[in-house]
Amino acid sequence: MLTRVLPLLALATLLAAPARAASDVQITAADDRLKITVAGKPFTEYIFKGMPRPILYPVLAADGTEMTRHYPMRKGVAGEVEDHPHHRSLWFTHGDVNGIDFWAENSDKKGRIVNQSVTHAVADGAARITSRNRWVGPDGAVHLEDETVIRLHGTADARFIDYEVTLKAPAGKPAVLGDTKEGSMAIRLPLWMTPTHSQGRGKKHEGKGTIVNAEGVRNDATWGKRSTWVDYHAPRDGKVYGVAMFDHPANPRHPTWWHVRTYALFAANPFGKHDFENLKDQPKAGEMVIPAGGSVTFRWRFYFHFGDERAGRVAEQYQAYAARR
Template sequence: MFFRICLAALLSTPLVVTAADVQIQDDGSKAVVTIDGQPFTEYRYTGYAKPILYPVYGPGQKPMTRNYPMVKGVDNEATDHPHHKSIWYTHDEVNHVRFWMENGEGEASPDVGTQVQTSLKIDGDTIVATNDWVDAKGEVICSDRRTLSFGTDDSARYIDYAVTWIASAGEVTIGDTKEGTMAIRTNPLLRLSSAPKKGNHTAVGHSVNSEGVRDKEMWGKRAAWVDYWGEIDGQVTGVAIFDHPDNPRHPTWWHARDYGLIAANPFGVNHFEGKPDGTGDMTLKDGETLTFRYRFLFHPGDVESAKIAERYQAFAQD
């Protein structure tokens, strides 16, 4: 398969892991992350229907995610899907409550829930937070514990994002839907489709997965990793997302749209493979847990120059 690498080659070209000064400061509404004194990202846990990471800066301080709807009116940005907020983790069918979708202005929908933080701890380069998944009536459906670590890998920056689902309020079923789960809405210059009419940008991005499938054909396919890259402010820059081999149902399916949405989704089998509805359901009994681990790697260059396949192997062996 495309990009498959033998172990001998990996050992002959080790990657350099660079020590960095990671600082995280919590101001009561967000935890601000800097690397070597430069802004990296903010873990915003209030003000939205779910915790998000925004903004996110890659190598050379290039903006890696869409600003909308946190900041509106930015040139060249589409205003579709306001629930696509930079980087987030959620799912749209959990005990029949929708967490991917969000309530907008006006009357709230009775089937849409929110994620409410219950604790946050900072330990060096790591954030550990817990959240309740709450329905429109205020009842807890389930909970999670998420661990986010930040650092650098040679010339790249990374976010390790682990989420443990907790059946804290009885049995919970994570439903078979494409609308989930570990997601990013990229900088518009990384999208695969043409730029919107607003603005002057005409560049589009490129993408490939671990199996060699490219661009729009990646949607619904299973892969260990995906990588998107394009020119941002004069520099070729990309983001790779890694699915850890210990994750349930690895390699995951990818809800990867050409307009900039990329989401690892191990549950949406009905949509991705056309199998009977409910095939992708996963049920946790009361008290059970389920853990997923991912890495977002923000890198200079394209998939080959950034050695994404090698970097994935290093991550997979951790």
């Protein structure tokens, strides 16, 4: 009996810790963004205007270290690689909705996610943002709508961002989420977090970072695999910083596939099956059709921690998150 009680007590402690330790969460509203602080320290900003889609930027660890790339919001930052301008800090989108690309940008052929309303509150030790958006194609037609609820909280040594995204098809037509690797719940990390990797054109970056999933698969081999969680961590100035992403067990197609790259793109994508599993003769294997007027909901958590996946207790934190129904 004792061996069963102790794990349950540990899980209960993890479930209670974030809310207990994050009583001082504040939201400051501006015209185009919401600024979130934890215990008086900047955490992140939800920017919902002036971008091709809403994003969180910047995102800071509990000690103030910046955990996402600045480009393209800020250009010319020392030590950054200015590639993939559509990788904007932390965001949700998809590369094929009714044949329209909402992942890439800077083209009149790409879609935009246009905010309609934002509400916010602080309750139970967390900031809660509810954002309603329309996915607008190049022709001005609305192909999809979403209601995204973001919950942000923290402890003395960790930060948490929970996304609950409900995708809604318009009343008059279905929404087809196509099978492509280009999606969906994503973060672009800073270069210092990466493992050693090729930067193209014969260039090689010598990195000290590690990518690992719940099965212990590491680095390049994690790409396209299904797993309940993935952790990305690296040393900096004598301390190890990590970012884990959790796929909630209630999600459709759980465990998700991971579009995670050694150059610092880190994304969960439940739609890219034929790309990830190399099913060249099944280009629609991962396609999802939301019927006209219907909806589907996904949930993910970002966990910003110190230490590697063991020191950061990533597996235990995942179990605590998974227990939240």
